[in-house]
Amino acid sequence: MGVSSSTISRELKRNSIEEGYDPQVAQVFSDDRKRYAVKADKRDPETDTIIRETLALGWSPAAISARMDVECSGANRPSYTTIYRRISEDRLQGGLLHTRLPRYGKKRWQGGKRYRKADLAAIPNRVDISSRPDVVEQRSRLGDWEGDFVHAVNASLVTLVDRISRFTLAQRVIRKSKEAVADALISMLGKVHSALTVTLYNGGEFTDHDRVSKETGAATYFAKPYASWQRGTNENTNGRLRRLRPKKIDLTTLSNGDIQEGFSF
Structure with missing residues (x-):
């Protein structure tokens, strides 16, 4: 089957019933375990405080996440995507953390398609x-x-x-x-x-x-x-x-x- 024998043994042990192994029943068991599993949560007052204070200093979520290696234990260090998610949650609740992002409110191009060969002819011997x-x-x-x-x-x-x-x-x-x-x-x-x-x-x-x-x-x-x-x-x-x-x-x-x-x- 192209998988380890221990993988098959674990699957049979976890998802078999008295009549034997049924893949449809096994899928139901798997879905239930995902639905009711205890989710890990790295949120705690310490990391929330660090996020608020460092955003006020103009730090980006990537820089904040890197700093967490010094400020927190490895198990509690949120990634930059987690920090962005917390900022989004704060915004939905009426918070203002998102306004402290370094590039918050940056204007994007709204003029439609642009000329993709712009400035190319002006540069002699240009190598792409x-x-x-x-x-x-x-x-x-x-x-x-x-x-x-x-x-x-x-x-x-x-x-x-x-x-x-x-x-x-x-x-x-x-x-x-x-x-x-x-x-x-x-x-x-x-x-x-x-x-x-x-x-x-x-x-x-x-x-x-x-x-x-x-x-x-x-x-x-x-x-x-x-x-x-x-x-x-x-x-x-x-x-x-x-x-x-x-x-x-x-x-x-x-x-x-x-x-x-x-x-x-």
Whole structure:
């Protein structure tokens, strides 16, 4: 039958009747056990308090769940999906925990279908992410970076995140020009030991990517338009940065130390 003999023995022992084994009766027994089984519940006042307090600090459910390893015993540590479920339950009961989520109320695109080849022609020698080596997707080595351009007032940031270590680099640029962005990428990649690939989004700021590849040796690839999930590590890092450094902040008033502090999660 393709299963262990102990599995068959356990099935016969649990679900047989006096007349022998009947699969239909066994299914009824199984359904009854599921229906009346005592469900495990990890909810307790301690974890509820931690969730409330850390949400007030701007933490995400994933970060809260990771912190539970320190605050609680392993048996009581709720996963991030459990934390989301508790937040949903609180909302149905009239609570406001959901308003403290870091990305609560984010506006989504409501304009229907978008042009899937947007900005592609504006980037010379663009290499699509579909041509990127499979090893990059496996996150098995250092040196595969994801890059982005973060807008702010009077200045912007060029950010890079290593896909496996999550090590993050950021450099301020005053001008939104391809030359300034390329210089920032070259400067940052020159500070690390391994720069094998860089995956970018299709903004005009990255049109000087050939010079970046030539001077750093890192092959550059571009995600598909409107597919930010293909650079998910970098997008998530930038989202966390926005909690401390919102878009309306004037970057020229911050020191380099202040900028780096924004990435000390």
